[in-house]
Amino acid sequence: MFLYCGIACRRKFFWCYRLLSTYVTKTRYLFELKEDDDACKKAQQTGAFYLFHGLAPLLQTSAHQYLAPRHSLLELERLLGKFGQDAQRIEDSVLIGCSEQQEAWFALDLGLDSSFSIRASLHKPEMETELKGSFIELRKALFQLNARDASMLSTAQALLRWHDAHQFCSRSGQPTKKNVAGSKRVCPSNNIIYYPQMAPVVITLVSDGTRCLLARQSSFPKGMYSALAGFCDIGESVEETIRREVAEEVGLEVESLQYCASQHWPFPSGSLMIACHATVKPGQTEIQVNLRELETAAWFSHDEVATALKRKGPYTQQQNGTFPFWLPPKLAISHQLIKEWVEKQTCSSLPA
């Protein structure tokens, strides 16, 4: 019996040791904070806060890069006090992650109208001076952030935006109440639970075997081309969306497809980008651009794309009036998709 217990205990210890990797511990901790309001309130005491104003993150400049500063609860209470704001406003904050040492990270928007203060937006310039930074639109700052800050701020902005837009129950019209972590909102009159949502989007790099198809929307910066993207319609699988979007936008039929990677994307209001490679039948490559969706689309050779990937900005107008052909920056999943295609083409053209 003793021996059995010993083995069982050792087994249990082995399992605990295996389960309690840093990643698992962190994940379990975040799960607890989402489920338990008291635990989450406690985590705020030792946590750190990313600040926003009207959904623009607070950033500081450092050597051609933006950094996202974090503030402790004490600093935040002092700041709110200084600007005549109620410390209860901190209840609007949302949980966005934690460090490996279980320091919980939150995001708080000081500019959105809140039930705790509707005058916060009046103080923006003074707050920027006090915080030694600026509230900068995420669209302008995203590509000058390191990968971790970009990911944290994208998540934070999407979650803050969702809460701002879901303050009322769509059935009863009554105000909904968020849990402390901000992982859901509940209508007190009928107990309907609302969870944060994001829109699935496919992004597809179509190839005919030797060339790839890139397109532009008129809203893109001049000279920039990207892979075809489109929102999933209700009821569609990823495969069906890809087939429909490629047909809709460039009039081609997809023959085969292969998953590449995915990415959370904060625009327009929180999307899950699902990136895939697709091929069309050889000989069926004549593009018919849907001008209601795209400005233009064209086939590009491996060399053209490989050169564009290496090109560095700024992408200014050339003497002949045109703009150089360039591709989305590294942080965008379209860049990863295009880079993977170039690498595959390079490998397949190497002598065996």
Ligand SMILES: NC(=O)c1ccc[n+]([C@@H]2O[C@H](COP(=O)([O-])OP(=O)(O)OC[C@H]3O[C@@H](n4cnc5c(N)ncnc54)[C@H](O)[C@@H]3O)[C@@H](O)[C@H]2O)c1
């Ligand atoms: N991260 C990247 O590398 C990358 C690259 C390209 C595009 N994108 C993103 O992909 C998204 C979709 O691309 P697109 O604009 O070509 O899509 P699209 O081809 O589906 O066309 C956009 C239109 O779809 C409709 N639509 C349907 N569902 C929608 C929803 N949930 N939200 C907003 N509009 C919806 C609207 O009418 C909108 O004008 C864009 O918002 C863009 O930011 C990301």
Ligand SMILES: [Mg+2]
């Ligand atoms: Mg599109």
